[in-house]
Each structure stands twice: as structure tokens, then as C-alpha cells.
Amino acid sequence: MKTVHAALLATTALFAVPAAAQTAPAGPPVAQPPAAAPVTPLSPPQDGGAPADAGPTPVTQEDVAPDIVVTGSRVRGAAPVGSTVISLGREDVIASGAVTTDRLIKQIPQVFDLGVSENSRGQSGGNGNITYGNSVNLRGIGPYATLILVDGHRAVNNSRAFDPSVIPTLGLERVEVVADGASAIYGSDAVAGVVNLIPRRSLNGIEATGRYGTADDFHQWQIGAAVGKRWGTGQAMLAYEHVYRSNLNGDDRDFFRSDQRAFGGNDYSVTRCAPGTLVAGGISYAIPAGGLTPANAGSLVAGSSNRCNDLQGQDLIPEQQYDSANMTFTQEIGDRFTVFADGFYSKRKFLRLPASQSATLTVPQTNAFFVRPAGFTGTSYTIAYNFINDLPINRNPGSATNWQITPGVRAKLFGDFEAEAIYTYGKGDDQSNTYRGVTTANLNAALASSDPALAFDPYGLGRTTPATLERISNSIFLAPTLNRFQGYEARLNGTLFTLPGGGVKLATGYEGQEIRTILGSARGVVGTPITYRNFKRRVDSVYAEVLVPVFTSANASPGFQRLEFNAAVRYDDYSDVGQTTNPKFGVTYSPTRGVSFRGSYGTSFRAPLISQIYGNSNNLFVQTYQNPSGSPIVGVALSGANLDLKPEEATTWSVGTDVEVGRRLRLSATYFNVEYTNQVEAYLSDLAILSREQQFAGLGIITRGTDAAARVAQLIASGIGVVGSLPPAVTLFVDGRNNNLGKSQTRGIDFVANYTLPTDNVGTFQFNLSGTYLTHYKVAITENAPLIDRRNTIFFPLKFKARGAISWDLDPVKLYVQATHVNGYTNNAVAIPQKVKSYTPVDASISWDVGGRNGAGMLSGLTLGAEVRNLFDTKPPYVNLAPSGNGSGGYDATVASPIGREFAVTVRAKY
Template sequence: MNRIRTAARVSTALITLGFTQPVFAQAQPADTALPPAQSPEAGPVAITQESVGSDVIVTGSRVRGAAPVGSTVIALGREDAVAGGAVTTDRLIKQIPQVFDLGVSENSRGQSGGSGNVTYGNSVNLRGIGPYATLVLVDGHRVVNNSRSVDPSIIPTLGLDRVEVVADGASAIYGSDAVAGVVNLIPRRSLNGVEATGRYGFADNFREYQAGLAVGHKWSQGQIMLAFEHVYRSALSGNDRRYFRSDQTAFGGNDYRVNRCSPGTIVAGGVSYAIPSAGVTQATAGALVPGTSNRCDDIVGQDLIPEQTYDSANMTFTQDLGDRVTVFADGFFSRRSFQRTAAASSATLTVPQTNAFFVRPAGFTGTSYTLAYNFKDILPPNLNLGSAENWQISPGVRVKLFGDFQLEGIYSYGRGDDESNTFTGLTAANLNAALASSNPATAFDPYSLGRTSPATLAAINNSVFLAPTLSRFTGYEARLNGTLFQLGGGGVKLAAGYEAQEIGVALGNARGVIGIPIAFRNFSRRVDSAYGEVLVPLFGSANAIPGFQRLELDAAVRYDKYSDSGDTTNPKFGVNWSPVRGLVLRGSYGTSFRAPLITQIYGNSNSLFTQTYQNPAGAPIVGLALSGPNLNLRPETATTWSVGGDWDIVPRLKLSVTYFNVGYRNQVDAYLSDLAILSREAQFAGTGIILRGADAAARVAQLIASGVGVVGVPPAPVTLFVDGRNNNLGKSQTEGVDFAVNYTLPTANVGTFLFNVNGTYLTKYEVSITPAGTPIDRRNTIFFPLTFKARGSVAWDFEPFRVQATVTHVGGYTNNAVTPNSQVGSYTPVDLSVSWKLGGRDAHGLLGGLTLGAEVRNLFDLDPPYVNLAPSGNGSGGYDASAASPIGREVAFSLRANF
């Protein structure tokens, strides 16, 4: 308790000071002629007036030399990755409070979109609006994906210049998927030398390491850069975290233990009998006591975080061919392999009296009964292993035309290969045959006496689940950019272009016994797009007057035509107004859309999955969920607007505030992986998404009769059915405030202090599951966006040392997956990092390029707040994987070298 109180006091003190790494950018004047923008080797980048040059494209605008009008940019550099302990790019981005870990995440797959994340990748979910509503780009262009999402870790941190995030609708600029915003991974182009890094970190029962090398060379007319990074993260088993247990009475929660145990529980004629620990035969049937049952944890042994290995590389190249022509290219290769230990197989078996080992309880006269059983003692662990491999190359040419107009052409080609394989699992037909067998050599013994033959065990455990996805992407881009004419406030600038995408996806499926061939379904899509953007500076430095130091308007429009989803036109308008020096007021309005994914239209598979659901009324329920196609999906649409301001209050003190509003309609939702769906059952009335009792049994029987396969052993009888296919059901309204404060305090004798804070506060997150449904405020309820998130830091630079303390705060919320509802506490871990330049400020040679680092993540070793929730195969249980980390205190050491 003392440790927790200390953490709370320190956290409160740091938040009061107000610190963080991300920086909201001030929108820039279009008439500012500045030198080329970033110094990518300088660490964190704030997109400020001094860093926007005439040849720079800042995320959120196609106009060269201007930041987005009406919107802000959050920028993170490699130094943020080092200071934040981010060994991969996705963990760097998760430092931003506007990013929620809901859906496509390696450790939490229970939310919308999670069911398709079969390779345990990570994506970006801005504001929690949806895992597919944020567009991820590389240097401003689209990249290959698995027809689901882009994992930012395709680019190694060592090969990044910076990450730019615009948390505002951007479909008028970039097209589909940019409903909540866009993330742009900008690779390094100014490295001139060699940079190497190594890092090793460890926590209780967990470790990770990183090694990387980047080589770059610049010459008078060009550059080349190559970077490679290897990252390993061990698995974290639920066995090693005390809160990931079915019996949570010690924490004040429920007892979620089940009777599917080893030994198991017989239920005959409505009476339960616990099988003794020594097993049971007909000769010892008198040891069966009516009204007893074995209770156990059926999720034991499951990994909370899978073992992952990342090998990623990227390159950039630029070469001037004379004064007017420049050729350039960027590319990447990434392979991420994983291995995850799942919970042991368990099932409720139907044991007929023909079974060679059949035990008849005293007084039972029936011909069969059920037996709840766990196979953990007789079958090997269930391992899910696979990989996600992606590569792409994007060469281009830039030609200077008349005036300052430039024409740019880019060609992109990429391939993706996702593999998710499980080579063990119960085969229902073989299991039922073994249960019915009267031959001891081929019968299955469910009475815990180990009499089942190895051959029979192999036969009942020979189910495979193979889910490969092969992807192909070809992109074509033509961009025109330049100044049309001059106004009093500066040049009126135009950006226009054409884009085409050719996408191919092959969805593989093999579910059955070992040896079944993989069947592929092939799909394709073509997208043709045209866009235009005009920036009009009415007032600027040349014609400023009182009340109008600066006024600029921006208008963009984009047309997209999909070969399989129709066409759409989306505008966006922005305004920046500076009434006095140092203050910029801004606003934006636009519409956005997201075309349904190929995998959403045609389904990852056509199967029924046996799953265990959280039951607000009591013990968990085993049900079946349907995965399959929905050819009637329509595009999602959204209207977004925001207002805000950026204020340089005094020198070195900056404040940024933004109010945002996102109305999202026709949202594509799927409930295949939502194991807490019964907490909202009443909202699905009349939709057919949830069926109970006889209706559930009839629907499952109908699907099986039509040829839909079953993964796992279904309960007998079936009492719960969930339609997990994708549907245009939802609509949501998201409103809130983003804020950032940055202050730099230089001193004469004791270095420089830097204070930062960045946060987001939701004022509304109303969701209706159906278009005609009543909107319900989902803020601060489990597995939905939380009202308040913030991240702050204070750093002390005193050459050759740098010390930084960082606080991340996630607000508390209501767990409505149990009855009565319970409250979940806030989570506020504190991180500390120290770096030392061995050679000091002006050292040369080997020591001059070496930096030692030490970090402690979660300094006070805070456990995640307790959540009264049954352990789930899709993450969470005793804690909320979408809101807190189970790793605990991690200590890490690093060495960086620059030559």
C-alpha cells in the first residue's frame, strides 16, 4: 500500500507540472520561405514555423510548404522512442494519449476488429473510434496490408525520421480509412554516417531486446540510407500474473471456475458427480458423491502476450539529375513471427454407455450422460504460431516545371504474407467415435486413469486451423504542386493529383484434420481517385493589420471510385486566423468515409466457433459464434469538425487546445471476438445477433446442415448463438478536447528543463448498435474509450546527462460486464530514464559517439487495476488488457553509437 500511495503522490505531482513527449503543431503560414525542414538526427520533432520549408509536405495537407490548415500535427521522433522505451514503432505511437488499445492489438483481441487479427499484430486506433478508421501511410503513400490493417512496425525505429499524426478526418486528402485521422511514418533521408543501437530489458518472467544498425551517406545531389532492426519479446504467461485467475474471490470478485476439469464432473440425470482425484472405475463408482462437482481454472497456461520476433529493414534514396529532375525511392521489408500458447482444450463430452470404460453412477438408468472435462493432463499445449511478412518498394520522379510548380510521379508495389497456424485441437468426429467405442484400444477414457491409447489421443487431437492471407498492392500516383498567383497574404497554392490502387487478396483456409489442403479464395479491388486542394492566404506578414495578422483558408475535395463499393466525394475546409501575434485560432470541417475491407465483405472464414462468454448474471456460458461473408456491406461515412487554438503565451511556453466532433454512421461491426457481448444483450433485441435457447439451437443446426463447419466441440445442448459476421449496424458520436502544454526553461548553470503535457478528454462517446437504436453513452465503460487519458514528462538536459520522468494516466471506469456493476481504478505508471554521452558535449572519436542509457518502466511496479472479469481466450481477465499493461516493472539498459 505504501508503494501505491507513493506512486500516486509522485504521479499527481508530475501531472500538476504538466509534461509529455508529443507536441501539437501550430498550423503554419503559407507564405513563409524557410530552409528545408527537419533535422532528422536531432530527435523529437515539433512541426513549428521554423521547421516547415518550401519543399516539405507535412501530414494533413498536399500543399508543399504548408502544414494543414485548421488541424494540428502531433510529431514523434526517434528520441521519443528511446526515452519511452519503444522497441518497435507501434509502441512509439501508443505513447500518444489519443491512441486507444482497442481491437487490433497483440494482447487484446476482444473488441471490434479483433477477430481478424489472427497474427497478433498491432494497429492504430485514434480516439477509440475503430481499429480500421485510422489510415497508416509511409512517407505520404499507401502501403500493402493484409486487407485488415497496417502494423506500424513494418518500419524499424532506427529507420524513422519521425511519425506525424493528424487526429482529424482526412478523407478529402487521403481517401478511405482516414475517418479518425492519419499516421504518417516518415523515413530518414539525412543520415550521414553510421548509427547502431542495442537495448536489453527485463521484468518478472518477461524479457526483450533490440539491436539495430543504420547506415547513411549524403552527397551534393543526393543521399542513401539503409536501416535494419531485430527485436525479440518473450511471451508473458498468465500463470505468472496472480490476477489472471478464474477464482477472483481473493480480489473481491466472482468465482469464475468451471467444472470442465481434470478430473472432470459427470452430470447424469440432472445430478452432478465429481470424479475423485484418483479417477473412477465401475468398481469404485461408490466414490461418486451426488451433488458434487470439480471446479477449476480452464484458462490456465494461456499467454497474455505472445512471443514475438521482429526483423525489419527500410531504405531511402534520392538523386538529382540536373537542376530540374530528381529521382527517389523508399522501401521496406518486415517479418514478424509469433508463437502463442493457448489454454488447454476443454469440452462437455457426451459419454454413451457403449464406452469401454463407462462408469454408471448409482441409481442412474439412462444410456448416456455428459462429462465436463479438461484435456490439460493428457494432451500437449495448444500452440498458435505464424508470421506476418510485408515488403514494398516505391520509386518516384520529381520534375520542376514553370514557376515553382512541380510534377511528381510515384509507383508502388508490395506483397504481404500472413500465416496463422494451429496444428493441434480437438476433432469432434474422432472424439465422439472414441467416446462411443467399446474397444479399450480405441476408446477414450474420460475418467482420469490414463487408459486411452496414444493412437487414440493423436486421433482426437489432430485438428488443424490454418489461416494464410496473401496480399498484393500496386499503387500509382501523379501529383502537381505549385503557386497559382499572389495575394496580399502570399501565394495562392494548388495541389492536385490522381491515384490508383490495385489490390489483390487471397484468403486461405484449412480447418479439419491434419493433411487437409488449404483452399484459397481470391478477390481483387481497384480504386481510382482524383483530388485537389487550394490554400488561400488572405492576410500574412506582408499585409497584416490589427486583428488580422494572418488569415488563410484551405479547401480540399477528393473523388474515389471503388470497383466493388461504389464511389464517393468528400470535401474538407479549414481556416487559420491570427488576430494577434502568437495566437492562432483554427477550425476545420469535412466528411470522411471508409470502404469495407475485402475480408469484411467476404469473411475470414465460414465457420462456427465454440467460445466461452462472460455472463453478467453468473457463471460463464459456452456458445457458438458465426464467422462468414456479408456481401451487402456498404461504406461507412462520417462528418468531422474541430475548432481550436495555439498560443505562444510567453517565450518558450506554448498551449494548444482542440475541440473535436466526429459523427460516424453505418459503422461495420463484428462481434465474433466480443466475449463480453452479453453485457449489452438488450441492445441487440430484434437484430438476430444474439439468440438464446431453442432459437440458438435451431440456428446452429441449420448452419451445420448447410455445410458450415464447427471449430471446437459445441456444448450439448446449444443455448447461445452469436452472429459474428460484419454488419453495417452501428453509429456513434464522439466529442472531446485535446490539449497540450510545452514549456522550456533554460538556466545559466544547471542545464535546461523541459516540461510537457498532452492529453485528451472525451465529453461524449454515444453509440447505438443499430441505426434506429437509442444512443447510449459508452464513455468509461469496459472495452470502450475512456474519458480521460494523459501523458506528461519533465526532462533535465545537463550535458552530458539527460534525465527524464514520464507519467501516463488512464482514468478509472465502470465494469458493466458484471451485475451489479463495479468500478475499476485509474492506472498511472511512472517511467524514469537516464542517458549519458560518454565523451561529453564536444568529444570526438569513439567516445564522442557513444551514449549509455538506463530505463525503469513502471517504476513503482503497479499492477493493472483489478477488473472483475473472467479470463478470456481473447485477452483480459482479472485486468483489462486494453487499458493497462500486465508486464509490471521493466528495467532496461541501452547503448547507442554514432559514427
């Protein structure tokens, strides 16, 4: 990795309080966020108080307690410099109705559902999502370009992406998101921004919750409890949650169909049906519904074919079960020392139903059930066939298990300097398995057999013996991934000297990471042993940051209410991919109270994942690809290692302004620019890649015709296995391995507006609006290729996303209505580009504090609620797209939800 040299202007203080690990040794055990912290509420409070008067206004120095460390700047007692932060507090967690933390975060407009998602895996990074988890993709820049922290420190992951659902919502104090590059502070992955999951340390009592929601052919429920205790010198908290979400099958939604002519789209129906379509001597024949025998062979109609839906029986959303728990602990020891800890345990189990297996069979005349069409003299022919009536669904069960513990100690030193030492240890275990895949060799042997007891019947009469069917479908696909993470941190924080505006503060430290990843693979017949590959990575990092307060309330003058500068630099040394140095600079200027301007500039990087370098597997996958000019095409894609992968690099800068009018109106706007180079791209799961085929000319990514067949034959001869049934003639090959191919430019504007209107007699109203408008999004396939505008095209970031909400609070009733808007865009995955309509679902909820805000007794902590998601049952906009094994088909899974209107009831008790 090359060293990135320093640039000019603006680092940013990213986001607030990393929990009680930053608590003052004296006083309450929990350092609370400053009253004017720059937060963006998405919903009204549900704790009995008035709606929060909050917005994305920068924290002033007077607002920050001297013992609070703002997570972005690492400088204790410093206000954010250069950037704002989106914060979801306890009130937002409760009012959101989200049953898991990852779904809470997806409500933020800057988060795009591209790549690592439970229902859409067709974009960059999706092929590694073998356990159908969710992660965070800020502004659509990439699913691995956002760093997710737990209480300000790194956490164990699956060497692919971090799923925020490992922290239960009951154990979450707040989520803070900074959509700005932060590698100078946090190192790798913080290209698009940082998400910090801050666990609860303020709970003093018991809280329990239950929720049940139902929609057509779908339901979900949640139960959980948390207990917390605070005392004069410390606190402890433990939370547990169980969540169940049913599957949603594509057969239960009319838009997930191959024949989309009723919607104004194409007919993507396939001939791999049950009964199938026979092709002999270049002539197709539809096998009759009652089956084909020599007796009715004369009824075959030349030129006919059976056509049916592809991907019959596939889940749009898999069944998921979550069991998650987390804890926090803080204890002061004397006047100078504090010990603290946080930890979590999570096990998420999933079950996904894939489509019925299908293949194009080569049937020789030796087959025991062979039927010869009239006039055909050849020795074999093909049948396009679906095994729906012969073989069980090749169910895909699995799990993702993660646990971690992070203890630490803080000591007061000379002056106001403090030192901290933190250790993290965690393990992860991902499992993704299938057990009834088609074994091509056994299938071909059964097709060639002249013994009825051993032969496969492809003619629709069900004459294949159970023993033969067992042999045909005995292919396993096991993919365990084991991870171990150890983190070491040593921090020093304090004031160097004092200027008229205040103390010049320093934060410096060391971080070490030891990462061990074990990638397992078993592809073959039942009994094939798992082959494990062990990899290790060591990272050593040092950083320093300085805050210089030129003007503050201590020396403010007309035109200079506040002026602060911040500078940070970080050096990272990787044992396997080299070294890098990244700077960041920030400035905040306030000419008058209530108005401020800010800017930031820095460089960031992302080291390639171990799984990207060495490959999750080394196989050929048979897949169905969207064909812009006609019916879907069966192709073959390669996965595997690329030992030449290099780190990604980015340059980011932003400017913005924040305005506060009294305590009721807050406005914020930020213009951002991200230049991202050397991006790691893999096209294994991109089943719409043929819509951009011309851009890959000369790269060897897409190969057609006889060249494709020769390449696949060469790889098979070298020992690479095949997952799925190869077509008789391979005509499409895609190199799906990771490569440093991409370059992108992303520019746009984030905005937030919050207004609070209290009244004397009719309660308090709050109006919130937030969104992102992309002014520029261009990508290039390679560093030297021309940049192409991809903004507002399918499976790329959209131009405009926004969320507006109105809340009304009149004790004991609270009402909340919100609308989420995604603009229309262009579907260019078809020959004639389609204009896709916008999507604006509306949600509504009502809650009743049974005991009232100032009630007493057993009912005082009881809250009952009801909500309707997608109140008007707004359907996903129709998208002319063939059903895909990785999501979408008749609709766009990255933009719209297939669930429809959901009714839910909740009960929450707090004592």
C-alpha cells in the same frame, strides 16, 4: 456508396514533410521540417543537444521552405491550416525505449488499445487480428478508422489493418499523427485521422543500438544498425533491426484466475477440469483425484463437482520476433529532375500458447471404461472435462511478412510548378496455424468405442492409447492471407496567381490502387487442403486543393497577423463498393503574433475491407462468454461473408487555439466532433456481448435456447464447419459476421502544454503535458436505435487519458521521468456494475553521453542508458471479469499492462 455533398468551414493542413521526395532540386538533398513545426514532444532529446523547444503551434508561412510539401495539405510551401499535428521525432524515438514503432505510437494519449492489439482482441475488429499484430486506434473510434501512411503514401497491408512495426525504429525519422478526418486528402480510412511514418533521410554515418529489458517472467531485447550517406545532390540510408519479446503466460499472473473472490470478485471457475465432473440424470459428481473405476464408484458424492481455472496455460502476450529493414534514396539529376525511393521489408513471427482444450463429453455405456454411478439407469451421461493431461497444447504459430518499394521522380515545370510521378508495389503474407485441435467426430467415436485400444478414457486414469489421442487431436486450422498492392500517383503543385498576402497555390493529382487479396482456409483433419478465394479491387481517385493566403507577414495589419483559407475535394471510384466525393475546408486566423485560432470541417468515409465483405472464414466457433449473472456460458458464433456491406461515413469538425509565450511556453487546445454512421461491426470476438444483450433484441445477433440450437444445427447441415467441441446442448448463438449496424458520436478536447526552462549552471529543464478528455461518446447498435452513453465503460473509450513528463539535461547526463494516467471507469459486464480504479504507472530513465556533447574520438558517439518501466510496480486495477480467450480477465488488457516493473539497459553508438 452515396455521394457526400460539400459542407462548410475548415480543412486542415495535417502534418509535416513527407521526406526527401519533397526536396528542392537544388541545395541539400533532404527537406527538413520547419523550425516551428507543430510538434508535441513526449520526451527529451538524446542526441546531445538541448531539449527541443517545440509544441503544437501552427507553422507560419515564413517557417516553411518553398520546396517543402506539408503532408496534410499537399500544397508545397504551405503551412498547416486548421489543425495541429502530434509529432514524435528522432529524440522521442530514442528516449521512448520502445523496441518497435507500434509501441512508440501507443504512448500518445489519443491512441486507445482497442481492437487490433496483440494482447486484446475482444473489441471491434479484433477477430480479424489472426497474427496478433498492433495497429492504431485514434480516440477509440475504431481500429480501421485511422489511415497509416509510409512517407506520405499508402502501403500494403493484410486486408485487415496495418502494423506500424514494419518500419524499424532505427530507420524512422519521425511519426506524425493528425487526429482529424482527412478523406478529402487521402481517401478511405482517414475517418479518425492519419498516421505518417517518415523514414530517415538525414543520417550521415553509422548508428547502432542494443537494448535488454527484463520483468518477472518476461524479457525482451533489441539490436539494430543503420548506415546513411549524404552528398551534395542526394542521400541513401539502410536500417535493420531484430527484436525479440518473450511470451507472458496467464499462469504467471495471479489476477488471471477464474476464482476471483480473493479480489472481491466472482467465482468464474468451471467444471471442465482434470479430473472432470460427471453429470448423470441431472445429478453432478466430482470424479476423484485418483480417477474413477467401477471399484470406487460408490465413493461418488451426489451434488459435488470439481472446479478449476478456465483457460489454464493461456498467454496474455504471445512470443514475438521481428526482423525489419527499410531504405531511402534521393538523387538530383541536373537542374530539373530528382529521383527518389523508399522501401521496407518486415517479417514478424509469433507463437501463442492458448489454454488447454476442454469440452463437455457425452459418454455412452458402450465406452470401454464406462463407470455407472449408483442408482443411474440411463444409457449415457456427460463429463465436463479438460484435456490438459491427455493432449498437447494446441500451439498457434504464425507470421506476418510484408515488403514494399516506392520509386518516384519529380520534375520542375513552368513557373514554380512541379510534377511528381510515384509507383508503389508491395506484397504481404500472413500465416496463422494450429495443428492439434480436437476433432469432434473422432472424439465421439473414441468415447463410444468398446475396444480399450480405441476408446477414450475420460475418468482421469490416462488409459487412452497414444494412437487414439493422435486421432482425437488431429484437427488443423490454417488461415493464410496473401496480398498484393500496386499504387500509382501523379501530382501537380504550384502557384496559380498572387494576392497581396502571397501566392494562391494549387495541388491536384490522380491516385490509383490495385489490390489483390487471397484468403485461404483449411479447417478439418490433418491433410485437409487449403481452399483459396481470390478477390480484386480497383480504386481510381482525383483530388484538388487550394490555399488562399489573405493576410500574411507581407501585408499584416493590426488584428490580422495572418488569415488563410484552405479547401480540398476528392473523388474516389471503387470497383466493388461505388463512388464517393468528400470535401474539407480549413481556416487559420492569427490576430497577433503568438496567438492563433483555427477550425476545420469535412466529410470522410471508409470502404469495407475485402476480408469484411467476404469473411476471413465461414465457420462456427465454440467460445466461452462472460455471463453478467453467473458462471461463463459456452456458446457458438458464426463467421462468414456479408456481400451487402456498405461503406461507412463520417462528418468531422474541430476548432482550436494555439498560444506561444516567447520561446519557452506553448499551449494548445482542440475541440473535436466526429459523427460516424453506417459503421461496420462484427461481434465474433466480443466475449462480453451478453452485458449488452437487450440492445440486440430483434436483430438476430444473439439467439438463446432451442432457437440457438436449431440455428446451429441448420448451419451445420448446410456444410459449415465447427471449430472447437460443441456442447451437448447449444443454448447460445451469436451472429459474428460483419454488418452495417453502428452509429457513434465522439466529442472531446485535446490539449498540450510545453515549457522549457534553461539555467546557467544546473542544466535545462523541460515540462510536457498532453492528453485527451472525451466530453461525449454515444453509440447505437443500429442507425435507428437510441444512442447510449458508453463513455467510461469497459471496452469503450475512457473519459480521460494524459501523459506528463519532466526532463533534465546537464551534459553529459540526461534524466527523464514520465507518468501516464488513465482514469477510473465502470465495469458493467457484471450484474452489479463495478467501479474500476485509475491506473498511473511512472517510468524513469537516465542516459550518459560518454564522450560529452562536444567530445571527440571513439567515445564521442557512445551513449549508455538505464530505464525502469513502471517504476513503482503499479499493478493493473482489478476488474471483475472472467478470463477470456481474446484477452482480459481479472484485469483490463485494453487499459493496463500485465508486465509489471521492467528494468532495461541500452547502449547506442553513432559515428
